[in-house]
Amino acid sequence: MNSAPLKISDTKNMAENLLARVSFVPRNGALVVGLYGDLGAGKTTFMQFFGNYLGIKERMLSPTFVIEKIYKIDHLDFDQLIHIDAYRLENSKELLNLGWGEIVKNPRNIICVEWADKVEDLLPKERVVLRFTHHDEESRHITLENV
DSSP states (O other), X not given: OOOSOBOHHHHHHHHHHHHHHHTTOOOSSOEEEEEEEOTTXXXXXXXXXXXXXXXXXSOOOOOTTTOEEEEEOXXXXXXXXXXXXXXXXXXXXXXXXXXHHHHTTOTTEEEEEETGGGSGGGSOSSOEEEEEEEEETTEEEEEEEEO
């Protein structure tokens, strides 16, 4: 969707507009957003803006060591934002130990998965993909895809 480099303010706008942009994605359960990109490409910054837009007041850090963090949200269509960082997972089956089978069925959940490529075989076909790449120190490319 975006091919020009994005500054931080642009990333914030994209995060705030994500739900409007993906409302047409068919789904039978949770809204799943896969975040793909190298270290430092902007995935966590995007999540901080997205969480802020959804009313999360605490600073969102990537849940690298706890793997999953659940935030209660008060949104018209959603009750929880579930932030997963799959970086430290040895294989996608470890995600099942976190209750993946249940949380992905709940249409009131938004699940954002950093390092989604590590658990791609468990992600639903109906998902949103955000690809992050470095442009320079102050900007990134973010591409929105619907799978």
